[in-house]
Amino acid sequence: MIHRAALGMGIRRPLARLMSAAAEAQPLGFIGLGNMGGPMAKNLLKAGHEVVGFDVSRANLDSFQAAGGSAVESPLAVARRAKTVVTMLPAGSHVLQVYSGVDGLLAQGGADAGSLLIDCSTCEPAIGQEVARLASLQGATTVDAPVSGGTPAAEQATLTFMVGGPEVAVRQAEMILRHMGKKVIHCGDAGMGQAAKLCNNLVLGITMAGVCEGHALADRFGLDQKKLAEILNISSGRCWSSEVYNPCPGVMEGVPAARGYTGGFACDLMLKDLNLAANAAVVSKPKLGLPMGGLALQMYSQMSARGDGMKDFSGLYPHIAGEKKS
């Protein structure tokens, strides 16, 4: 509590902290301080909150501490210090581990009736529902709040959160999430934040592949690519992937296609989300076939297998149209 006491003395106390009663009363917890979680936790610190953090990586913890965070040794230790805890983890298996492991958030002496646990990881809606159930056994409340927007949005606090959970908990979580993002969308009960994200990214993965094929066909027809984009964007082919994030080089400035498909939303992350969607469809009742989603998954898999998994997902375009030999 030394860190809190020091801040409490009013030295270098930021304005935002003065304005936030919650920040005075309670430190926040943050688990998973990597590429996304690291900058998100730093935005909570910038907003004047005391933040108690944990990560399995020593380097991530060091960076967090250098920014003013307090490092502890386990998720349980975070839950002991903080009533509101944000988690940002690579996959559902890590979420289950961090929540219900032996030194997890829900272990004895950890989260209780006063706790709000906000999971920003992307995973199956069923995981969000399971941790909600486990937490409720101890009276704790959870919301699932996966994000859209990549590392730059995490750094600039412009993420969008799709949130599932009880109305009151979502409103409470929103006060924290607003420090890390611009939009907070309440999607329904537990798991519905995850559901909304997976459905959106399923549509996105398919439409991006569709726009890539449209531009590839235009290439063969000899149709001007800027002209095609202009036509799509005032016609029924209009979509975010054509209008905001066009995958064809030479059509737009400031998008990954204009800089060799660096930055942006990695192919491997799209692949992860399409795989979650496909797996969810297989185990759903009644079962669901996703032919387009399944094919898109295989196309991004091929792109990754050819060595472009870290490139932006719009880099599918040259894989379809054929690389220009220069």
Added chain:
Amino acid sequence: MIHRAALGMGIRRPLARLMSAAAEAQPLGFIGLGNMGGPMAKNLLKAGHEVVGFDVSRANLDSFQAAGGSAVESPLAVARRAKTVVTMLPAGSHVLQVYSGVDGLLAQGGADAGSLLIDCSTCEPAIGQEVARLASLQGATTVDAPVSGGTPAAEQATLTFMVGGPEVAVRQAEMILRHMGKKVIHCGDAGMGQAAKLCNNLVLGITMAGVCEGHALADRFGLDQKKLAEILNISSGRCWSSEVYNPCPGVMEGVPAARGYTGGFACDLMLKDLNLAANAAVVSKPKLGLPMGGLALQMYSQMSARGDGMKDFSGLYPHIAGEKKS
């Protein structure tokens, strides 16, 4: 010329005709007076033009005559009477026949250096390029001007024309096309109107299937469908198919999904366009694979095979999600 002379007497002469010098000077030709061409020709008549028409169907000709058109016995007879001729035919084979058949537009005594031939049919860009070449041998000019918007847009004169051809010819054609539609987009040289339409509809066929899969997955997750549409429309899954023409019943009013998928853009017409795109890709140099377009083609084929070919293409949704038994 009796019809023209009668109109020339000023009896029941519409205002629009008075305002149009071109209409005074020259009758227009129209070939293909079916579901689309019929209402399009009637809009030219309404605008005060004299229209000389041909169709292989007697019933279509009768309806055209009843609206004030002059019926003749062949495309050649149309070209003899009219310097500007619009064609609206089911497929490329009909276009070639109407242009270069023995009594076609380009037969002896038909189209010449003063003629402008406007083909509004949807077919391969190569057909547009071939008729442009054949017409140029006689000094005649062609533009390809396929439409988007179905029968209602043809009736209400709200079609969009995607036009390929020389700049001057396109401007000349635009004066006529404006009587039948709202938007005229110059896409490039001969064939590029067709190219733009096929590329747009390739993207459309794929994105619609993607939105159907997104809503089908939401159904299994128990995510509210209106909520999903709302989220898609402010996120990266946003597209015309989610925003303007949502395929999931209960999400929007006034779309085919709200009336059992009647009206709108028939599955079989989408199938035709996807097939044209797929065939063009196969014969292109270098060859082009369209995995997503090919799969979408098969999915709309299945929908048609199950008896829903005349339903709107957004009726793919129940084929993916499973029909609710009521």
